[in-house]
Amino acid sequence: MRTKKTFLALTAAAVLGLAAAGTAQAQDDPTKACFIYVGPIGDFGWSYQHHQGLLQVEEELGDDVETAYLESVPEGADAERAIERFARSGCDIIFTTSFGYMDPTNKVAAKFPDVKFEHATGYKREHPNVATYNSRFYEGRYIQGVIAAKMSEAGVAGYIASFPIPEVVMGINAFMLGAQSIDPDFKVKVVWANTWFDPGKEADAAKALIDQGVDIITQHTDSTAPMQVAAERGIKAFGQASDMIEFGPETQLTSIVDDWGPYYVERVKAVRDGTWEQVDVWAGLAEGHVVMAPYTNMPDDVKALAEETEEKIRSGEFHPFTGPVNKQDGTSWLAEGEVTDDGTLLGMNFYVEGVDDQLPN
Amino acid sequence: MMRVELVKRPQQSALFSALSPFIALLLTLVAGAIMFLFLGKNPVDALYYFFIEPLLETWSLHELAVKAAPLILIGVGLSICYLSNNWNIGAEGQFIIGAIAGSILPVVFPGFQSWIVLPLMLLMGVVGGAAYAGIPAWLKARFGTNEILTSLMLVYVAQLFLDWLVRGPWRNPEGFNFPETRSFHAYAVLPEIWPASGRAHWGFIFAIVAALVLWFVLSRTLKGFEVKLIGQSPRAGRFAGFSRARMVIFAFLVSGALAGLAGISEVSGAIGQLRPSISPGYGFTAIIVAFLGRLNPLGIIAAGLVLALSYLGGEAAQISIGVSDKVARAFQGMLLFFVLACDTLIHYRIRISRRLRAKGVEAPAGHA
Numbered sequence: 001m002r003t004k005k006t007f008l009a010l011t012a013a014a015v016l017g018l019a020a021a022g023t024a025q026a027q028d029d030p031t032k033a034c035f036i037y038v039g040p041i042g043d044f045g046w047s048y049q050h051h052q053g054l055l056q057v058e059e060e061l062g063d064d065v066e067t068a069y070l071e072s073v074p075e076g077a078d079a080e081r082a083i084e085r086f087a088r089s090g091c092d093i094i095f096t097t098s099f100g101y102m103d104p105t106n107k108v109a110a111k112f113p114d115v116k117f118e119h120a121t122g123y124k125r126e127h128p129n130v131a132t133y134n135s136r137f138y139e140g141r142y143i144q145g146v147i148a149a150k151m152s153e154a155g156v157a158g159y160i161a162s163f164p165i166p167e168v169v170m171g172i173n174a175f176m177l178g179a180q181s182i183d184p185d186f187k188v189k190v191v192w193a194n195t196w197f198d199p200g201k202e203a204d205a206a207k208a209l210i211d212q213g214v215d216i217i218t219q220h221t222d223s224t225a226p227m228q229v230a231a232e233r234g235i236k237a238f239g240q241a242s243d244m245i246e247f248g249p250e251t252q253l254t255s256i257v258d259d260w261g262p263y264y265v266e267r268v269k270a271v272r273d274g275t276w277e278q279v280d281v282w283a284g285l286a287e288g289h290v291v292m293a294p295y296t297n298m299p300d301d302v303k304a305l306a307e308e309t310e311e312k313i314r315s316g317e318f319h320p321f322t323g324p325v326n327k328q329d330g331t332s333w334l335a336e337g338e339v340t341d342d343g344t345l346l347g348m349n350f351y352v353e354g355v356d357d358q359l360p361n
Numbered sequence: 362m363m364r365v366e367l368v369k370r371p372q373q374s375a376l377f378s379a380l381s382p383f384i385a386l387l388l389t390l391v392a393g394a395i396m397f398l399f400l401g402k403n404p405v406d407a408l409y410y411f412f413i414e415p416l417l418e419t420w421s422l423h424e425l426a427v428k429a430a431p432l433i434l435i436g437v438g439l440s441i442c443y444l445s446n447n448w449n450i451g452a453e454g455q456f457i458i459g460a461i462a463g464s465i466l467p468v469v470f471p472g473f474q475s476w477i478v479l480p481l482m483l484l485m486g487v488v489g490g491a492a493y494a495g496i497p498a499w500l501k502a503r504f505g506t507n508e509i510l511t512s513l514m515l516v517y518v519a520q521l522f523l524d525w526l527v528r529g530p531w532r533n534p535e536g537f538n539f540p541e542t543r544s545f546h547a548y549a550v551l552p553e554i555w556p557a558s559g560r561a562h563w564g565f566i567f568a569i570v571a572a573l574v575l576w577f578v579l580s581r582t583l584k585g586f587e588v589k590l591i592g593q594s595p596r597a598g599r600f601a602g603f604s605r606a607r608m609v610i611f612a613f614l615v616s617g618a619l620a621g622l623a624g625i626s627e628v629s630g631a632i633g634q635l636r637p638s639i640s641p642g643y644g645f646t647a648i649i650v651a652f653l654g655r656l657n658p659l660g661i662i663a664a665g666l667v668l669a670l671s672y673l674g675g676e677a678a679q680i681s682i683g684v685s686d687k688v689a690r691a692f693q694g695m696l697l698f699f700v701l702a703c704d705t706l707i708h709y710r711i712r713i714s715r716r717l718r719a720k721g722v723e724a725p726a727g728h729a
Contacts, residue, residue: 085421085676163539166537
């Protein structure tokens with residue numbers, strides 16, 4: 001009995017002591033930046049790149065910043081709790097880095113007006129302390145399309161897609177248009193994996209596409225599995241989100257690298273300076289938010305063409321969605337020389353001509 | 362050659378039977394501390410963030426209730442099944458079907474807005490879950506099929522059905538093609554118990570009420586006696602005039618109804634819409650909860666709270682000391698392991714013998 005009491009007393013003492021330590025810590029000076037990831041930071045894709053952004057924030061702001069993150073947070077009831085926990089644990093700015101966190105982010109933001117919330121890829125900014133940000137990945141996809149049409153002997157590429165949302169449909173269309181600028185008869189086969197991260201499913205999709213005769217693979221899912229399958233089968237592929245060259249030294253043509261670091265540094269600094277404002281950022285190659293990994297495993301003329309295309313898009317001389325462009329059913333969408341507006345892109349729910357797939361509706 | 366045997370104890374210590382879950386908890390803490398030590402973290406800090414910090418703030422207690430509600434609701438239902446020797450492993454599927462059935466009104470008829478919507482939704486959730494549990498029950502009572510297999514496989518059917526619904530016919534027309542239904546309107550949302558302080562919803566009240574009612578039924582009524590008698594000795598049950606087939610149906614229907622109620626409560630109270638995945642495995646975790654609570658509805662309340670705490674603590678530890686999110690799962694695994702190990706050692710003792718024994722040694726019976 002005595003030992004039990006002693007134990008209880010010790011536990012209580014330990015608890016109280018630690019609680020005191022906890023409150024003392026919260027008054028520290030650095031700005032606290034917190035990140036919520038939908039996948040594991042080891043996915044070498046989407047979540048990995050956001051985490052690279054966190055590391056850059058730490059590197060550039062040093063002692064002025066304190067960071068924290070939660071990985072593999074499911075989109076749903078758990079997300080709201082995770083975000084609220086961050087808001088209550090003294091975070092000054094919280095980055096929620098998946099579309100499915102949109103409603104939870106806005107709900108928690110309503111309760112914590114002094115905390116800044118940054119939601120990636122969403123469209124709801126219901127409170128003044130919620131900003132949204134995304135990148136113009138379609139610019140990189142257009143370049144990939146150009147390369148694919150140059151490199152493919154079969155004249156058909158395989159596209160592993162996640163969900164039929166505008167972001168993904170836009171990417172497929174940009175890839176198609178890039179390829180058509182070289183070879184008007186080029187074909188794209190699409191497989192819907194219905195997941196952002198599932199190495200097994202993604203590998204199966206890649207195998208199925210290769211068995212159907214494609215000799216280039218590109219993906220809008222986050223794992224390195226498709227790259228590895230392509231490497232095994234001896235065909236070429238494009239990386240996604242990060243530079244995946246390690247997973248296919250002889251395979252990767254290039255990769256669209258999401259470089260969130262500059263944006264994260266800028267926004268955390270803004271919180272520190274008191275200049276943070278609600279924004280809706282959609283930046284691309286020009287701002288350095290989208291970066292092309294080195295052009296590898298291709299002849300020099302293809303590389304030169306890719307670099308030239310990249311430069312034209314970066315300088316604003318050329319927009320990937322420039323007419324004439326027809327919709328899949330053959331009706332005209334953009335007239336000669338016409339450039340689409342951002343609103344249409346952000347709500348895109350149709351294919352352009354030549355995509356060999358039925359958009360799930 | 363040395364042999365290790367489990368030998369049934371002639372008598373079980375009542376004291377240790379009662380203490381067993383606490384001993385298991387303590388062993389889990391010790392093993393957890395060792396694990397943290399190997400991860401290079403201070404074990405006292407880690408255990409503090411894991412098990413104490415989430416209990417210090419009101420909002421966090423609300424979250425605990427949100428997380429525990431489905432575990433308790435499903436767990437108490439399962440206890441009726443397990444006590445009567447019916448192995449319902451499919452609560453996850455009954456949870457999902459309950460959620461789907463309950464969501465018909467707000468998703469398919471969003472224009473129908475009235476105070477009656479919510480009670481109807483709850484009722485439909487209960488009926489949906491019970492009906493789905495009725496399938497393995499009927500198959501077992503009528504054809505003698507193995508309910509472990511049928512109920513488990515129906516989980517996958519339910520998961521794929523939900524997946525198809527939210528990607529296809531029930532997809533939100535304004536949702537940019539994301540696989541989720543429209544958000545429930547105000548009349549279809551299960552209210553919060555005490556909105557000013559946190560988001561715990563009425564699902565937790567349902568869980569507590571269900572546990573109390575089932576505790577009363579099990580310990581104070583003839584039906585409870587029937588459940589336990591048929592579970593412990595089907596033959597004696599038959600002599601007493603109880604029907605085994607009717608008990609199969611009864612246990613599954615009660616269990617399915619509660620799982621269905623948990624499903625619609627979770628969707629209506631915590632999520633606010635249907636998504637491809639609405640449960641991080643509540644139906645399976647509830648099996649741990651049921652046994653950790655020693656199949657006693659009051660024990661299950663405590664067990665549900667402990668398991669819920671391990672989820673919250675996992676997050677707190679991840680934020681505060683940077684351990685992986687997998688640690689929470691490891692904790693749950695260790696907890697179940699130690700509970701079962703303690704129970705086994707209460708019923709059996711270990712005998713180490715050096716002699717080779719002749720055939721005919723009584724094989725140690727499994728204890729689930």
